[in-house]
Amino acid sequence: MAREHEHGFIGRQRELDALQAALARAVSGQPGVVLLTGEPGIGKTRTAQELVEHAGGLNVLALWGRCPEEPGAPPYWPWLQLIRRYVALQDEDVLGEMLGSAAAYVAALDPEQLGRLGVDRPVPPESDAAKARFRVFDAIAGFWRRAAARQPLLLVIDDLHRADVPSLRLLEFIMAEADDSRLMLLGTYRDSEVVRQHPLSDTLAELHRHVSVQRYLLGGFSPAETARFVATVDAAASAELATALHEQTEGHPLFLTELVLDRNQVRAPGGKPAGVGARAVPKGVREAIGVRLNRLNPSCLRVLQHAAVFGREFRLELLQQVLADLTEDDCLAALAEARTASLIDALAESGGYQFAHALVRDTLYDELPAALRARWHQRIGQAFETAYQGDLTPCFSALAHHYHAAGAAGDVSKAIKYATRAAERAAAMQAHEEASRHYRQACELLPAGPATEARRCHLLLGLGNAQNSAGA
Ligand SMILES: Nc1ncnc2c1ncn2[C@@H]1O[C@H](COP(=O)(O)OP(=O)(O)O)[C@@H](O)[C@H]1O
Ligand SMILES: [Mg+2]
Structure with missing residues (x-):
């Protein structure tokens, strides 16, 4: 997160009231989930940040995790970020007490943190997948319960539509076990991406069974809000301009930002900013961004x-x-x-x-161009290999992604190797859905023929195990 806001927060009073009320309930021991949804650029992240600032004044510990918008992050990435931030903020003694026996489980998911977690070695893998996952989830849920008993918690997970399935399962588990914890979870997602078959749909249904869940769909700013927003970006903007911009953008904050920033960059002779309408106005957010990139x-x-x-x-x-x-x-x-x-x-x-x-x-x-993209993915794969040559484990998912995206022109044998490694690592982390995805990718890349039969057999076995375990 950590984006400095260039301008003040506008509108969203109804949502802020609801968010603050949910936080107040959480502080009094009624855990809950609030979701902010809407199209890209409508202000989900910014509204969540506003609640984080409010939480600071209430002695609530607010932590932020973001699901990566593109593939290549390790399994449980949003949870690892939340836990890492918690760990970074605590004294060693407090941390030891909060983590307790969960430390060795957390270390199994995030070996890079071994030293900070104060454990010599992560918990060894267990053969029964269902039990193993239960133990990990139970340990982590217990850790958050103890942490919330010490100080109320606001956990934010941004862009839930991009969460890996294991992260969603962990979210369901933690909220189902929250009891009377002083814990609020604020999630954001793009509603357009969450169709019925999307894994987040199941998670939302599951969450409803255990805790209070509220959902707010963000729309564009009103004409008055648009005028205020435009004025904060450019104090000299006229009322007519604000009206024109509202018509163009339907009050979409990111689209507005792009148009106003673009207008500020182009100064007419004499130093006066050129007005909107001096050129053809871009039709959508992407086009508006494109105009700015071209400059x-x-x-x-x-x-x-x-x-x-x-x-x-x-x-x-x-x-x-x-x-x-x-x-x-x-x-x-x-x-x-x-x-x-x-x-x-x-x-x-x-x-x-x-x-x-x-x-x-x-x-x-x-x-x-696709060919260029593929070549650059290949080069990025090589850059990761060089930078992490001591231990590639933390970047198996990234390597699998970049070598896969490098396509046939790239190094296919590496794409297969890293997809297999990423799958094995995910399986060891009880992230079976991610393991399936990587095993399947490796299988698809493997050339047909007798020379690769043994390899295929190994991959299919892994895939079968991962699928069984995910269903367990
Ligand atoms: N209520 C608001 N007040 C001020 N600026 C806002 C508001 N909502 C969004 N913005 C700005 O609009 C842009 C897009 O918002 P963002 O929260 O990133 O959208 P989303 O997360 O929905 O994709 C950002 O620059 C953000 O600062
Ligand atoms: Mg966002």
């Missing part, structure tokens, strides 16, 4: 195009490996230009960046 220096655009192949988030040192012909200074200058244009933000950890919105990344990525 970047070619070197900046090129850096961002490469960054988009990493995903919403990217790291400077890996990006530089992929852009080997650019000096570090050139790369930093390009990123600085993109930051000034509000297209990317720097993350709290040094060298980390993210696109200001998933749609910025998607617009860049979708415009790339």
Whole structure:
């Protein structure tokens, strides 16, 4: 998260009242789930951030986890982020007490944290999959219950429509076992992506059986809210402009932001901003983002195009490996230009960046020719291999994703190898649905013929086990 807001928060009074009331109930021992839904850019994340700020004033510990918008993250990624943030904030003594016997289970999901969790080794894998998963989930649910008994908790999971299935199962388990914990879960998702067959649909139904669940669909700003919003971005904007923008965008905040920022960038002779209507107005959010991208220096655009192949988030040192012909200074200058244009933000950890919105990344990525995209995925795979040569375990999922996306022109044997490794790692983490996905991918990539029969057999066995365990 950690995006600095450029302007104040507008509207959403009904949703904020409901969110604050749900938080107050959670603080009094009635756990609950609130969901914010709506189309991309409508303000789900921003509204959730507003509640996080409110929680700070109530001595509620607010933690944030985001489901990655693109494949390549390890299983349970949103939960690992939440747990990591909790772990980072606590003193060693408190942490030891809160985690208790859960520490070894958490370590099994997140071996990178072994030292901080104060355990010598993770819990060894158990042969009965159903029991093994129950133990892990039970340990983690117990940990959150103890943490909430010490200080009320607001857990935010952004972009639930992109959650891996194991994360959704863990969410159901934690809320079903929440009893009278001082725990609120705030989730956001794009409603357009959650069709009936989407795994989140089952999760929503399951959550309803155990706790109070409220759902709010966010729409566009009203004309008055649009005028206020436009004024916060550009104090000189006229009332006519605000009306025109509302008609164009139906009060869609991201679309509005793009149009107003675009307008501010282009200054007519004499220093006055050119008005909307001076050019053809983009028809949608993506087009508006495209207009702004087209104004970047070619070197900046090129850096961002490469960054988009990493995903919403990217790291400077890996990006530089992929852009080997650019000096570090050139790369930093390009990123600085993109930051000034509000297209990317720097993350709290040094060298980390993210696109200001998933749609910025998607617009860049979708415009790339398929052959180029494939070649860059291959190069990113190689960059990960070099950067993590000591231990590739944490990036098996990323490697499987990038080598798979590199396609037939890339190194297919590596795509198979890493999909298999990612599958085995997911199975060891009791993330059986993710294991199935990776095993299936490896099978699909494996060339037919007698030479690969033994390999196929191994993969199919893994797939069968993973599917059985997921159904268990
Ligand atoms: N209520 C609001 N007040 C001020 N800015 C907002 C509001 N809602 C959204 N925005 C801005 O609009 C953009 C898109 O919002 P975001 O929360 O990222 O959308 P979503 O998460 O639904 O995709 C962001 O720049 C955000 O800061
Ligand atoms: Mg969002």
